[in-house]
Amino acid sequence: MSITCSELTKIYEGGKTGWPALRGITFDIKPGEFVAVTGPSGCGKSTLLNIIGLLDEPSGGKYSLNGRDVFTLSDLERSDTRRDEIGFIFQSFHLLNRLSSVENVCLPMMYAGADSGEMHKRAIALLGKVGLHGKEKKIPLELSGGERQRVAIARALANSPKLILADEPTGNLDSASSKEIMQMLVDLNAEGITVIMVTHDKELAARAGRNIRMCDGRIEK
Amino acid sequence: MRSLLNAAKTGFTEIWAHKTRSVLSFLAIAAGSVVFIDAFSAIFATYARLEKQKEISGMARMKISQNYSQTYSSPDDYVPPPVFRYEDVLRLREKMPELYMVSPEGRDWRNVLSYGDQRLTTSVMGVTPEWTKRDFIYTLRGRFLDWNDVENKLRVCVLVKKAAPPPGFDKAMMKKYNFTGGFDMLVAHNDMLGKMVNIDGFTFTVIGILEELPYSKRTRPITGNSQDYKILAPVTTLVHYNFIGQQSLDINIDTGSEQNYDESMRKINNFLKIRFGDGDFFIVENQLEGIRERIAESIKSALVTISLGMLAFLAGGIGIMNVTLATVFARTREIGVRRAIGASRRDIMLQFIVEAVMLGLIGGVLGSALGYLWGVPVKVMLGMGGSPVKPWMPLVSVFIAAFTAFIFAIYPAWVAAGLKPADALRAE
Numbered sequence: 001m002s003i004t005c006s007e008l009t010k011i012y013e014g015g016k017t018g019w020p021a022l023r024g025i026t027f028d029i030k031p032g033e034f035v036a037v038t039g040p041s042g043c044g045k046s047t048l049l050n051i052i053g054l055l056d057e058p059s060g061g062k063y064s065l066n067g068r069d070v071f072t073l074s075d076l077e078r079s080d081t082r083r084d085e086i087g088f089i090f091q092s093f094h095l096l097n098r099l100s101s102v103e104n105v106c107l108p109m110m111y112a113g114a115d116s117g118e119m120h121k122r123a124i125a126l127l128g129k130v131g132l133h134g135k136e137k138k139i140p141l142e143l144s145g146g147e148r149q150r151v152a153i154a155r156a157l158a159n160s161p162k163l164i165l166a167d168e169p170t171g172n173l174d175s176a177s178s179k180e181i182m183q184m185l186v187d188l189n190a191e192g193i194t195v196i197m198v199t200h201d202k203e204l205a206a207r208a209g210r211n212i213r214m215c216d217g218r219i220e221k
Numbered sequence: 222m223r224s225l226l227n228a229a230k231t232g233f234t235e236i237w238a239h240k241t242r243s244v245l246s247f248l249a250i251a252a253g254s255v256v257f258i259d260a261f262s263a264i265f266a267t268y269a270r271l272e273k274q275k276e277i278s279g280m281a282r283m284k285i286s287q288n289y290s291q292t293y294s295s296p297d298d299y300v301p302p303p304v305f306r307y308e309d310v311l312r313l314r315e316k317m318p319e320l321y322m323v324s325p326e327g328r329d330w331r332n333v334l335s336y337g338d339q340r341l342t343t344s345v346m347g348v349t350p351e352w353t354k355r356d357f358i359y360t361l362r363g364r365f366l367d368w369n370d371v372e373n374k375l376r377v378c379v380l381v382k383k384a385a386p387p388p389g390f391d392k393a394m395m396k397k398y399n400f401t402g403g404f405d406m407l408v409a410h411n412d413m414l415g416k417m418v419n420i421d422g423f424t425f426t427v428i429g430i431l432e433e434l435p436y437s438k439r440t441r442p443i444t445g446n447s448q449d450y451k452i453l454a455p456v457t458t459l460v461h462y463n464f465i466g467q468q469s470l471d472i473n474i475d476t477g478s479e480q481n482y483d484e485s486m487r488k489i490n491n492f493l494k495i496r497f498g499d500g501d502f503f504i505v506e507n508q509l510e511g512i513r514e515r516i517a518e519s520i521k522s523a524l525v526t527i528s529l530g531m532l533a534f535l536a537g538g539i540g541i542m543n544v545t546l547a548t549v550f551a552r553t554r555e556i557g558v559r560r561a562i563g564a565s566r567r568d569i570m571l572q573f574i575v576e577a578v579m580l581g582l583i584g585g586v587l588g589s590a591l592g593y594l595w596g597v598p599v600k601v602m603l604g605m606g607g608s609p610v611k612p613w614m615p616l617v618s619v620f621i622a623a624f625t626a627f628i629f630a631i632y633p634a635w636v637a638a639g640l641k642p643a644d645a646l647r648a649e
Binding site: 085090095110 | 238564
């Protein structure tokens with residue numbers, strides 16, 4: 001999954017002139033890269049990740065995903081791209097608390113219209129892959145933080161994405177769990193998946209192939 | 222189809238997870254269902270009654286009676302007005318054989334009836350066999366008067382046996398409606414069929430007993446003249462034995478159909494003019510108008526009830542909209558998550574609409590059950606007279622409940638679908 005951004009800006013509405021979160025971001029990410037985005041709070045890391053993940057729209061600049069200009073995509077095409085090509089991992093997991101682990105993992109496949117039996121099989125396999133064998137029926141509240149994040153990773157992998165976007169994936173975890181989750185991301189990257197991770201943690205950032213450091217909505221040179 | 226099933230599953234989970242909220246929504250829409258079913262069954266009952274009444278009374282009714290409002294300036298000017306006699310009835314019949322019913326009535330108001338050692342006052346009515354053609358709300362034991370009785374002026378009679386008073390009649394009402402009258406008691410407690418009775422000194426044979434249908438099985442005639450019949454005898458006999466002597470007869474007419482009503486009316490007026498001259502000695506009362514007015518009134522009250530039902534559904538719908546909006550705001554982050562992992566706007570909309578429709582469906586089913594209970598056993602227990610609930614009424618009501626929920630869920634679902642994924646994810 002190649003990503004090309006040039007002069008990306010994002011201005012949040014509010015006040016007279018609005019509040020600029022991104023002030024002209026330009027970078028390229030090649031397929032199979034592992035990129036860590038670091039920087040102080042409020043520097044626009046998450047905004048950038050949201051824009052890359054098609055959860056938010058930039059106010060200006062150019063962004064093409066695999067050669068497609070995302071400004072031309074319809075809402076439905078953006079949804080389909082998120083579903084089929086991108087996997088999200090969030091700091092606070094964002095699992096649906098009323099659904100079991102396996103049901104959470106099934107959701108993206110459900111939206112893709114997968115067959116229910118196939119979907120279940122794959123979800124169980126994915127949970128096994130992230131080391132949650134035997135916890136398929138548990139709801140998120142019955143799992144530890146690390147386990148929840150593994151469910152989230154399994155969910156992110158459901159539709160075999162080419163790109164994984166992780167927003168502070170270890171932010172709510174203890175150091176042991178953090179290491180495990182980080183190792184998983186490294187392994188996924190080794191399988192050829194492009195990974196972009198936002199983090200505060202310099203140690204984790206150091207394990208990524210490349211670091212992009214941001215400050216005040218700009219990339220630090 | 223699959224996304225619909227999944228939405229239904231999510232909807233069910235949500236409904237189950239918020240039981241109180243869901244039950245309140247059910248109740249709101251169920252109230253609509255109850256009122257709706259009640260309204261429809263009431264309308265249906267009204268229509269059924271009207272149909273039955275039409276069948277019993279006929280639509281094309283008119284009545285000829287003497288015009289009592291004739292004025293004269295002094296007693297010397299007074300010329301006795303012509304009277305409508307049985308011969309005139311025969312003549313009218315001969316001139317207009319197409320009429321469905323020409324039924325003369327001549328009442329003697331105060332008669333003394335003796336039977337064994339009982340003497341009581343009553344009232345005898347002279348009629349012909351045509352009397353049975355309309356407003357016949359009786360079962361007959363023995364036989365009714367026939368043309369032979371009429372032509373030969375036979376002293377035979379038919380007695381009317383009153384139905385038991387409807388439940389809830391107290392003593393004062395019994396008295397008011399003459400349930401305790403001597404004649405009614407006599408007929409109620411003695412089998413009079415085939416017996417001889419003496420009326421004003423003349424012996425009559427009781428050839429038939431007309432038993433009024435019980436109140437539950439009877440519809441009141443719509444013609445408005447629900448006479449209190451006690452003894453029916455051939456009109457010719459009553460003339461012959463001077464019970465009604467020179468009295469003018471009232472003639473109840475049914476033209477047979479509404480189409481020839483005006484034409485028949487014109488012909489009858491013509492007949493009266495030719496036979497009795499130009500003075501307005503008789504009035505031909507147009508009863509069709511009255512019946513039509515009554516039907517229109519029934520329809521109007523039915524519409525009022527229906528609109529009440531619709532209002533109740535509207536209230537239920539607003540309840541559902543409120544709940545769905547609350548759900549959307551409570552689950553904003555979930556919407557964000559679903560959008561992030563690939564749900565389209567359509568998926569989100571579908572989810573909330575399906576959930577609301579399920580609320581509507583369950584509420585509708587609940588309301589239908591309550592509506593049925595209300596319509597049949599409860600109303601009967603309360604003495605309001607049950608209204609029939611037809612199988613299609615709950616079905617329609619469930620459909621309307623679901624449809625109302627659907628309509629009122631569109632806006633909240635649209636709000637949900639319109640949320641930007643990034644904003645929704647940030648919501649607390």
